[in-house]
Amino acid sequence: MxxxxxxxxxxxxxxxxxxxxxxxxERAPAVGLPPxxxxxxxxxxxxxxxxxxELLHQGLFGGDPIAVRVAATTIALRRREAxxxxxxxxx
Amino acid sequence: MNTAAQLAPVVALVGNPNCGKTALFNALTGSRQKxxxxxxxxxxKKTGRLTxxxxxxxxxxxxxxxxxxxxxxxxxxxxxxxxxxxxxxERAPDLIVCxxxxxxxxxxxxxxxxLKQVGRPVMMSLNMMDIxxxxxxxxxxxxxxxxxxxxxxxxxxxxxxxxxxxxAALDTRLAAHQAAVPSAWRVPDAAALxxxxxxxxxxxxxxxxxxxxxxxxxxxxxxxxxxxVGGLVILLAILFVMFQAVFAWAEPLMxxxxxxxxxxGALVGAAPLPDLVRSFLKDGLIAGVGSVVVxxxxxxxxxxxxxxLEDLGYMARAAFLMDRIMGGAGLHGRAFIPLLSSFxxxxxxxMSTRVIDDRRDRLTTILVAPLMTCSARIPVYxxxxxxxxxxxxxxxxxxLQGLVMxxxxxxxxxxxxxxxxxxxxxFWRTTSGEPFMLELPDYKIxxxxxxxxxxxxxxxxxxxxxxxxxxxMMILIWALASFPRPPEGATDPAIDYSLAAxxxxxxxxxxxxxxxxxxxxxxxxxxxxxxxxxxxxxxxIYAVEGGEDAPEKVGQILADQWPLATALAxxxxxxxxxxxxxxxxxxxxxxxxWKWVGVTFFYMLALAYGAAFATNQIARALGAG
Numbered sequence: 001m002x003x004x005x006x007x008x009x010x011x012x013x014x015x016x017x018x019x020x021x022x023x024x025x026e027r028a029p030a031v032g033l034p035p036x037x038x039x040x041x042x043x044x045x046x047x048x049x050x051x052x053x054e055l056l057h058q059g060l061f062g063g064d065p066i067a068v069r070v071a072a073t074t075i076a077l078r079r080r081e082a083x084x085x086x087x088x089x090x091x
Numbered sequence: 092m093n094t095a096a097q098l099a100p101v102v103a104l105v106g107n108p109n110c111g112k113t114a115l116f117n118a119l120t121g122s123r124q125k126x127x128x129x130x131x132x133x134x135x136k137k138t139g140r141l142t143x144x145x146x147x148x149x150x151x152x153x154x155x156x157x158x159x160x161x162x163x164x165x166x167x168x169x170x171x172x173x174x175x176x177x178x179x180x181e182r183a184p185d186l187i188v189c190x191x192x193x194x195x196x197x198x199x200x201x202x203x204x205x206l207k208q209v210g211r212p213v214m215m216s217l218n219m220m221d222i223x224x225x226x227x228x229x230x231x232x233x234x235x236x237x238x239x240x241x242x243x244x245x246x247x248x249x250x251x252x253x254x255x256x257x258x259a260a261l262d263t264r265l266a267a268h269q270a271a272v273p274s275a276w277r278v279p280d281a282a283a284l285x286x287x288x289x290x291x292x293x294x295x296x297x298x299x300x301x302x303x304x305x306x307x308x309x310x311x312x313x314x315x316x317x318x319x320v321g322g323l324v325i326l327l328a329i330l331f332v333m334f335q336a337v338f339a340w341a342e343p344l345m346x347x348x349x350x351x352x353x354x355x356g357a358l359v360g361a362a363p364l365p366d367l368v369r370s371f372l373k374d375g376l377i378a379g380v381g382s383v384v385v386x387x388x389x390x391x392x393x394x395x396x397x398x399x400l401e402d403l404g405y406m407a408r409a410a411f412l413m414d415r416i417m418g419g420a421g422l423h424g425r426a427f428i429p430l431l432s433s434f435x436x437x438x439x440x441x442m443s444t445r446v447i448d449d450r451r452d453r454l455t456t457i458l459v460a461p462l463m464t465c466s467a468r469i470p471v472y473x474x475x476x477x478x479x480x481x482x483x484x485x486x487x488x489x490x491l492q493g494l495v496m497x498x499x500x501x502x503x504x505x506x507x508x509x510x511x512x513x514x515x516x517x518f519w520r521t522t523s524g525e526p527f528m529l530e531l532p533d534y535k536i537x538x539x540x541x542x543x544x545x546x547x548x549x550x551x552x553x554x555x556x557x558x559x560x561x562x563x564m565m566i567l568i569w570a571l572a573s574f575p576r577p578p579e580g581a582t583d584p585a586i587d588y589s590l591a592a593x594x595x596x597x598x599x600x601x602x603x604x605x606x607x608x609x610x611x612x613x614x615x616x617x618x619x620x621x622x623x624x625x626x627x628x629x630x631x632i633y634a635v636e637g638g639e640d641a642p643e644k645v646g647q648i649l650a651d652q653w654p655l656a657t658a659l660a661x662x663x664x665x666x667x668x669x670x671x672x673x674x675x676x677x678x679x680x681x682x683x684x685w686k687w688v689g690v691t692f693f694y695m696l697a698l699a700y701g702a703a704f705a706t707n708q709i710a711r712a713l714g715a716g
Contacts, residue, residue, distance in 0.1 A: 032449075033526060036281060043284040044158040045528060046198055048292070060319035061415040065424070065527055067317060069305060071197050071292075074531040076411045076424075081526040 004091065009053065009068065010083035016055040018089040020047060028084035038084060045077075046070040047085050099140070099148040100265050101182050103173060105206060106190035107199050108156035109404075109532035111218040113137075114248040115190055116153040117541070119257075144255075145262040152184070158198055160205050161278050165445045174209055175274060183271070186264055187213045188257075193223035193230060193245065194306070194533070196299070200291035201284075203239060208276040212269045213241050216257050220245040222533075226306060228299065235298035249538055309533045316405070322412050333396045334500060335493045337469070341388035348388070352381030367573070374634040375569030380562055380627065384554070386470045391550050393435055393466055398545040402537035406431070407529055414527050420508035421515030423447055424527045426456040430507065433463035434500075435549070437674045441681055455514050457681060458691055459507035461674050462667065464500045467622040471665050472499055474626050478646035479658040502666045506698065564624045568631045571613070586632060605664065605700070606657040606707035615668075622671055656710035664703040669695035 006021050010028070023042060025035035033041075047053075047070060056074065057067040065078045106112040120139025137153040154173055155166040162168040169178075176183025189206050191199030196217075206213050217223075217230065236243045244260045247253030279287070316322050356377045359369060400406055406428050414424025422430075425447050433440030440460045447453040464472075473496075480492050571591035578588070586592055594616070595609030602612055614628035630645045649658070669675070669692045679688045 038526065039281045040159075040161065040279075040284055041163070041526070041528060043281060043288055044161075044198070044201075045530070046288070048285055048288045050289075050292070057313060057317040057411075058319065059412065059415050060323060063319075065411060065414050067313070067411060067531055072195055072305075073198060074305070074309075075528065076407070076414075076531050077528045078414070078526060081528065 004088045006086050006088045008083045009055070009066075009085035009087050010079040010081070012055050012082075012087065014055050014058050014063075014066075016087075016089065017053070018087045019052050020049050020085055021088050022049060022086040023047065023084055024086050025084050027086070028081055038081065042081070042084065045075050046073055047075075052090075053085075053087055098182070099150045100185040101150045101152065102186045102188060102261060102265075103152045103154055103184035104188050104190050105154050105170060105174060105202070106156060106218075107158055107192070107195075107202060108530060110156065110190050110192040110195075110199060111248050112156060112190040113153060114538070114541070115216065115218055115246060115254070115257075116151060118246075118248040118254050119151055143258050143262045143265075145266070147262060147265060149261065149265070152181075158202060159279070159284070160202075160209075160276060164447070174206065174211075175276070176211075184211060186261070187211055188261075189213060189215045189241075190218050191215055193217040193220045194226055194228055196230070197291060197295055200239070200294055201288045203241070204287045204290060205276065205279070207239075207241065208274065210272040210274045210276075212264060212267075212271070214260060214264055215239065215241060215243045217243060217245045218248055221247045221250065221253075222535075226304070231298050231300055235294065238294040238297050306533045312534055313408070313531075316408055317411065322408070326409055326412050329400070331497065333393070334497050335490070336396070337389050337392050337496075339490070339493065341392055344388035345385050348385045349381070352377055352385070356381070370573060371566075371569060374631055375566055375573075376562070378627070378630045378634045380558075380565060381630075386466075386473070387550060387554065389469050389473070390435070390466045391546055393469075394546050394549045395542070397432065397435055398542045399537050402535065402542060404532045404534045407531050410529060411531065417508075418527075420512045421455060422459075422508070422511050423449070423452040423456070425529065426452065429456055430460060430463050433460040433465060436465050436467070437461045437463065437671065438677045441674070441677050444681070451518075454518075454682065454687060455511045457678055457687065458514055458694075459511050461669065461671070461691065461695065462503045462507040462510065464503045464666070465622070465671075467671065468499075468665055470626040471622060472496060472662065474629070474646055475649070475658050475662055478650040479653075479655055499662060499666055502663075506667065510694065510698075565627050565631060568613070568624075568628045572632050591632065604707065605703040606654065606660045606711070607664075607703075608653070608657070611657075611661060622665065622668075625665075654711075656707050659710050660703040660707035663706040664699050667695050667699035667702055669699070 008024075008027050009016075009020075012018075023039055025039050028035075028038060051071050052069075054069040055066055056069055059065050063079065065076050066082060067074055067076050068082070104112050104116055116137065116139065119141050121141075139151050139153075141149050141151060143149060152173060154170040157167045157170045159167075160171045160174060162171040172178045173181060174184065174187060187206055187209065189199065189203045191203070199215075203213070203215055215235075217232070217235075220230075223230065230245075232243050232245065242260055242264065244256045246257045316325060356373050359373045359377060362369065364372070400409070409431070410424045410427040413427045417424060417426060426444070429440045429443045429447075431440075432443055437460045440463065441457050444453045444456045444460070447456060476492050476495050480495050483491050485491050485494060568591070571594070572586050572589050574590060575588060591613045592609060595612040598612040599607075599609055607615075610629065610632050613632055614625045626645075629649070633645050633648045675688050675692060678691055679685060682688075
């Protein structure tokens with residue numbers, strides 16, 4: 001058995017459904033926050049390993065920001081920050 | 092009995108943004124405050140008193156919404172410090188009520204776990220149970236109590252009788268006199284947060300029998316309102332309708348108010364009073380205050396729109412749609428709400444910048460907030476537009492006057508974007524900033540009572556201004572315009588001999604390139620206290636000058652006496668002019684120093700002078716002189 005392929009939530013298309021496998025702060029270097037702080041904020045908004053995610057909407061310019069359903073909450077964030085959220089598609 | 096028992100126990104309401112905490116607070120205390128849907132709008136500490144069914148008197152504090160006690164903004168610091176009992180002037184809470192949206196429980200449970208560490212009695216109030224039930228969510232309250240280890244009650248804040256269970260629980264909890272133990276709360280790191288969220292997720296599985304899907308109404312609405320193109324078009328359309336409404340719907344009411352003041356003026360004008368007293372009452376008091384009060388309907392309509400959109404849950408969507416566009420100008424998406432509020436008044440707008448965590452993003456927003464066309468400019472714009480812009484339709488359906496109004500608003504917005512773009516590079520020399528992360532709450536039907544109360548408090552605040560600052564300024568203007576009295580046998584209008592004329596003429600060398608005459612100069616000075624006073628001042632000056640002319644004819648007088656270029660230059664001046672002492676005072680308070688007050692004042696003054704100068708010169712060159 002091989003592990004299912006993962007992508008960053010920041011590069012997922014609208015309609016993507018899956019769940020979070022990890023938070024990788026090194027994938028979001030452009031964010032103006034120290035990585036531990038970004039990690040804590042993501043967790044506080046419910047981005048925790050195992051949580052179901054669905055990419056609901058995106059903005060006009062560069063598909064940014066995105067609106068993501070995390071478990072039972074809808075969160076808006078930029079793709080830049082969402083790069084730190086590693087997800088795998090629902091099979 | 093010790094003395095502590097005689098003080099009313101303090102109960103603190105803590106919860107995530109949008110959990111309906113403010114609605115619950117209103118239901119508990121009976122004070123009808125603003126209930127907003129935008130995360131973090133409760134920026135001030137609110138307290139209220141209530142008496143429980145058992146006759147116990149309680150003090151309730153409504154604390155700003157937060158996801159964690161780990162404070163990230165000035166707002167959340169208040170919540171943390173209040174919960175920990177660290178605010179010197181406040182008593183520590185005797186009971187913490189963790190308010191949770193029953194249809195969105197996950198993040199609230201994690202917060203509850205943090206609250207339990209504080210060492211004070213905690214209970215949970217599951218708010219909006221009606222909505223959760225409608226969405227098919229089934230919560231096993233007994234299981235939740237067992238898992239959390241604290242009492243849990245359900246509530247429906249917006250329904251009569253919906254908080255009876257909570258009131259009873261407050262009584263039981265407070266009667267138990269559970270003593271506080273030392274706080275075990277420590278600023279959590281990522282591992283601790285992750286651990287508590289996993290724990291919360293486990294509890295959720297144990298206590299929720301049926302998980303709700305995304306609210307179908309919200310999903311349908313967002314498919315349209317958050318559409319990449321359609322959503323932006325709708326947002327622009329909403330703003331456009333809002334400004335057309337401010338102009339068109341308010342008119343009949345404004346006419347009625349104007350007529351009432353004319354009638355009052357005529358009544359006083361005919362009264363057997365000494366000349367000076369009659370002039371003071373009619374030209375100073377009635378003409379001055381009347382010309383400002385007449386704008387009440389427009390202010391009410393503007394606030395009605397803003398409060399409705401807020402309570403509906405649309406404001407967070409607007410921030411989502413505008414984030415990239417505002418980001419291009421160096422503004423944070425969250426700045427959209429403070430800036431939109433600034434259309435009503437820059438003061439609440441600047442105060443609500445507290446929801447922006449990053450200091451630089453916040454300062455940029457404060458710097459440009461006064462460029463948003465506030466309601467105090469409406470009187471000035473309306474007066475000049477109705478006097479100089481013909482009332483006809485263009486493209487068959489749009490009023491030209493409304494279009495010019497829209498243009499003035501647009502000019503303010505463009506200027507704000509430009510200034511923030513420059514500020515970001517000049518002051519911060521950076522482009523990457525605060526991340527944009529924001530919960531998009533489910534749409535909710537606004538509560539009529541809550542919106543009405545919000546509009547009512549704004550209208551009262553405006554009338555209070557009209558009755559105090561504005562009234563005082565009017566009396567001053569009248570005195571300046573009336574003294575010294577003209578000499579015996581004078582042929583020119585009385586005002587030409589007055590102190591006001593001397594001041595206005597002394598300023599002429601500076602303002603002549605803008606096309607301003609001395610009457611405008613006089614009106615600009617009291618306008619520093621409040622912009623709308625300028626209109627009343629013009630009313631007073633021209634009423635005094637014209638003798639018996641009624642104040643509502645000011646517009647007509649202006650149209651006769653001013654060249655079009657002057658009128659347009661004055662409009663341009665008012666898009667930028669830093670003419671509001673109250674705004675400068677609130678900037679001083681929010682930034683903690685005079686530096687940003689100075690920066691704001693001088694950059695706006697420079698822009699105002701430049702814009703009025705350019706407008707006047709160009710309009711003259713085009714033959715509008």
